[in-house]
Structure formats: C-alpha cells, structure tokens
Amino acid sequence: MEELDVTKLPRSIEAEQALLGALLSNNKAYEKISEFLRPEHFSDPMHVKVYEVISKLIQKGHVADVITLKNYFEQEGTLSDVGGIAYLIKLSESSSPLTNIEYYARFVYDKYLRRELIATGYDIASEAMSEDLDNTTASQIENAEKRLFNIAEHGDGQRGLQDFGRVLNSALAMIDKAYQKDGNVSGLPTGLTELDHKMGGLNNSDLIILAGRPAMGKTALAINIAYNVAEYMMKAENQNKIDPKEKGVAIFSLEMSSEQLAARILSNITDTPGHKLRTGDMELSEFTRIAQAVSEYQKLPMYIDDTPGITINTIRTRARRLKRTNGLGLIIIDYIQLISGSGDKKSEGNRVQEVSEISRGLKMLAKELEVPVIALSQLNRGLEQRDDKRPLMSDLRESGSIEQDADIVMFVFRENYYIHNAEPKRKEGESDDAFLKRTEEWQKRDKETANLGEVILGKHRHGSTGTVKLFWNGEYARFANLVHEDYLPEQRG
Numbered sequence: 001m002e003e004l005d006v007t008k009l010p011r012s013i014e015a016e017q018a019l020l021g022a023l024l025s026n027n028k029a030y031e032k033i034s035e036f037l038r039p040e041h042f043s044d045p046m047h048v049k050v051y052e053v054i055s056k057l058i059q060k061g062h063v064a065d066v067i068t069l070k071n072y073f074e075q076e077g078t079l080s081d082v083g084g085i086a087y088l089i090k091l092s093e094s095s096s097p098l099t100n101i102e103y104y105a106r107f108v109y110d111k112y113l114r115r116e117l118i119a120t121g122y123d124i125a126s127e128a129m130s131e132d133l134d135n136t137t138a139s140q141i142e143n144a145e146k147r148l149f150n151i152a153e154h155g156d157g158q159r160g161l162q163d164f165g166r167v168l169n170s171a172l173a174m175i176d177k178a179y180q181k182d183g184n185v186s187g188l189p190t191g192l193t194e195l196d197h198k199m200g201g202l203n204n205s206d207l208i209i210l211a212g213r214p215a216m217g218k219t220a221l222a223i224n225i226a227y228n229v230a231e232y233m234m235k236a237e238n239q240n241k242i243d244p245k246e247k248g249v250a251i252f253s254l255e256m257s258s259e260q261l262a263a264r265i266l267s268n269i270t271d272t273p274g275h276k277l278r279t280g281d282m283e284l285s286e287f288t289r290i291a292q293a294v295s296e297y298q299k300l301p302m303y304i305d306d307t308p309g310i311t312i313n314t315i316r317t318r319a320r321r322l323k324r325t326n327g328l329g330l331i332i333i334d335y336i337q338l339i340s341g342s343g344d345k346k347s348e349g350n351r352v353q354e355v356s357e358i359s360r361g362l363k364m365l366a367k368e369l370e371v372p373v374i375a376l377s378q379l380n381r382g383l384e385q386r387d388d389k390r391p392l393m394s395d396l397r398e399s400g401s402i403e404q405d406a407d408i409v410m411f412v413f414r415e416n417y418y419i420h421n422a423e424p425k426r427k428e429g430e431s432d433d434a435f436l437k438r439t440e441e442w443q444k445r446d447k448e449t450a451n452l453g454e455v456i457l458g459k460h461r462h463g464s465t466g467t468v469k470l471f472w473n474g475e476y477a478r479f480a481n482l483v484h485e486d487y488l489p490e491q492r493g
Helices: 013-025 027-033 045-059 066-076 084-092 101-129 137-153 164-180 193-199 218-238 258-270 274-279 284-297 312-325 351-369 381-385 399-405 415-420 432-449
Strands: 207-212 249-253 302-305 330-334 373-378 408-413 452-460 466-473 478-481
Touching: 013 027, 013 045, 013 084, 013 101, 027 045, 027 101, 045 066, 045 084, 066 084, 101 137, 137 312, 193 452, 193 466, 207 218, 207 351, 218 249, 218 258, 218 302, 218 330, 218 373, 218 478, 249 258, 249 312, 258 274, 258 284, 258 302, 312 330, 312 351, 330 351, 351 373, 351 399, 415 432, 415 452
Parallel strands: 207 373, 207 408, 249 302, 249 330, 330 373
Antiparallel strands: 408 452, 452 466, 466 478
C-alpha cells in the first residue's frame, strides 16, 4: 500500500491557535476543556508543548500567560522549539473575547479523532493485505474492533505514562464517590451489606473469582448480585447518579440458557418457587403476578449471552460492543472452565495453559473496559475427601493462573448441603438409644444450618480476607442479608 500522506490529514492550525490564545487570556476556561482535551490531541508539535505547559502551570495554581510560558521554556532551554517569544505573542493575539473555547476544543478533538480513524483504517488495511499464517482473520478483526473501541471510548488506547498529580486527582474522585454513596462503598453495591462492607463493593477493573463446588449456590449468588446491581443502576440513572455508559450488566452464561436464567430471576423477584415456574403448576393469580413483574422489570439493564463454548476473544468483542452501544458497568461469566481458548496452537491441548490465557484475558478485559468482572469457577473434587469441606485457595481448578490474575477470590459454601445428605444410618449392634441420640444431634445441626450460607474471601488484593455469613433460601435459590446470627427464619417445612 502507498505511504500515508500526513500533510493531508484533518487538522486546523487556526483553531488550535485560537484555542491556545483564549486559554492564555482566560485561565479559568481551562476547567471547561481539561476533562477531555489532552496535549497529544493537537496536530502541531509546538502546540502540543504549549498546551502541556499551560496545563501544568494551571494545575499547580500558577498563572499561564506569555511571560510565565517564556520563563518556563527559557529555563527548560526549549523556547526556540515553540517558535520563540514572537510565536507565543502571536498565540496570545489569536483569539478574541468572543472566542468560544469549548467549541474550539471540541473542534480540535474531533480533528484528532479523524486522524486516529484514518491511521487505524490504514493499519487495518495494511495488516489484511499481508497474509501472515500466525495472524488469523479472526485475530485481525478482534484487533481492529479493539482499536476502534479505544478511539470511541478514550480517543487513544495507549494511556502511557501519566502525571502523578492527575492520578492523585482521579483517586480523590474515587474516594469522594465512595463517600457520597449509601453504605460508603467505592464500587457497585451487591445488595449484600456485609459483603459490600468487606469488599467495598464491586470496583472497576477488578477480576473477581466466585468459586464453589456444585450445588453450593455460586450461580444463584451471581444472579442475586446481577439483579441487585441492575436494579441499583436503574434507580441511580433516574436520579442522575450514574453515567449511562456505566449502566448495564452483561451475563455470559455458558451452562444455563437465557430463559433458565430469566426464570431464576423471576423466581427471586416474585417469591415464586422455581419448580412452579418450571412445571407451570400455579394458580391464575400467581401467573398474573408473574406477568406483571415481567412488565415492570423488563427494562432492567441486563443482557444475557448463552452461547455455549464461547471464546475469550468473542466475550471481549461483544462486551466492547455493548459498552459502546448500550453501556456496561458489570460483566458476569458462568463459568471459566467452559470458556474456549483462542485456538492458539501454542496452548492447544494444554488445558492449564489455556485457562491461564483465559484468566489473563479476563483481567485485561476488566482493565480495558474499566468494569468489574465476576467469573465463576469450579473447585477440585479433592475437598470432598476432607472432614472440613470449606474451600481453600488450593482447591481452585488450574489454580495457579486464576489465583495470580484475580484481585478477589471468594468461595460460596453451604455446610448444610453436606450435613443434610449425611443422615445417620444405624450401625451394626448399635442400641436404639445411641442411634436416637445421633439422629437427634444430626437433626439439630441440619436445622441450625438449613438457611445459612457463607462467602469466604480467600484473597483480597485491596483489603482483608474473612468470612461473610448470608441467609440462604433454597426454595427461591436466593442469598440475602442475615438479619441476626441468633435468628433464623422458619426452616424446612
């Protein structure tokens, strides 16, 4: 392909000059544009340097004008690189009191995005023209969509080195966000008070592994959290407390169909036992109540993808697209061991290596989209052989990479599952009294633990580990806040 002619790329030197002149005349106007306009968005290298220094001076509380810029560049020995004092004076005279600085800043930014689009399109075309066997068409499409997403979201996918002052201000904004929220959590509230308190909510860029043995309730907990977050998002948007781009829960269900997931959520919303929804065994009044709930909650910002054997690259592509078109604030994946690898020949046939690629990809996805990712995971069967069946970090399947990439690892555990299935059997030669005593002890333990669930934080990169106890309702497959440890609702009837 022909070389890209940079002289023909979209730009407006006059608009850049007018913008910089307006800033030198009125430093307060910087507040209107600093949130989106960066030095690299200017096309002229001199303007890049001038805007960078103006930003530094204003952020440090200094006046940015021709004199202070001249002194700065002289001390740095780069005054000639920006055209000397004569060009700085020309810039200051390039605007009028009527200059609309925000309009010019948007104009400059738009030209930058157009240049990025052209450069990206050129790179995509060049890559497609070269037939590299190791660079498949699928990976080229994935890379192209990633670059386009970065332009759409940030204008530039390469964040590079960031000024510490700017990073500190971002951290302060995050702290203020937590301070303003009910319950003082920095991230999205799960709806489970003690868990939120322990974790600080679901925080952007975190990879959260939710693991457990079958029947422990990990899918139920994930669905509870998904519904609670989606409901919070809907209310927060109505109160203008959330950016529409951050509203949306994506569920990638590799095990259950979208209809099965929706039925579970309906069971929770309407307090209707799951078996009634599956069999249709209900009164007209119950069906009417369910139909009303569907009408009321169908606008919940939840999206379900039940593609079996989906690859990590496809998850990434679809999540990017959803965030760009509808908005996205949380991703849930059920579950890691069912995700297919990228098909890379290096990891083909090596499941441990493939899972490493998947867990690393999920962490990169959380960082790239700046959303929390909850990924469910199975545990090894080995724990079934132990007396104490509470999970440990070593019980994670292919645990090395998952444990390393995760910010938080939490295990779902219900002791009652094991107690209830261990009903005493009479031993040979055992007396009636001894057998009755063992049976009564078992019944007591079964009753005491019937509605108890535990979330064990085995790893927490940002805080302490520990155990959170929750109320478990098996009829609706629902976890909820435990009102008081000494009080448990009516047990199995």
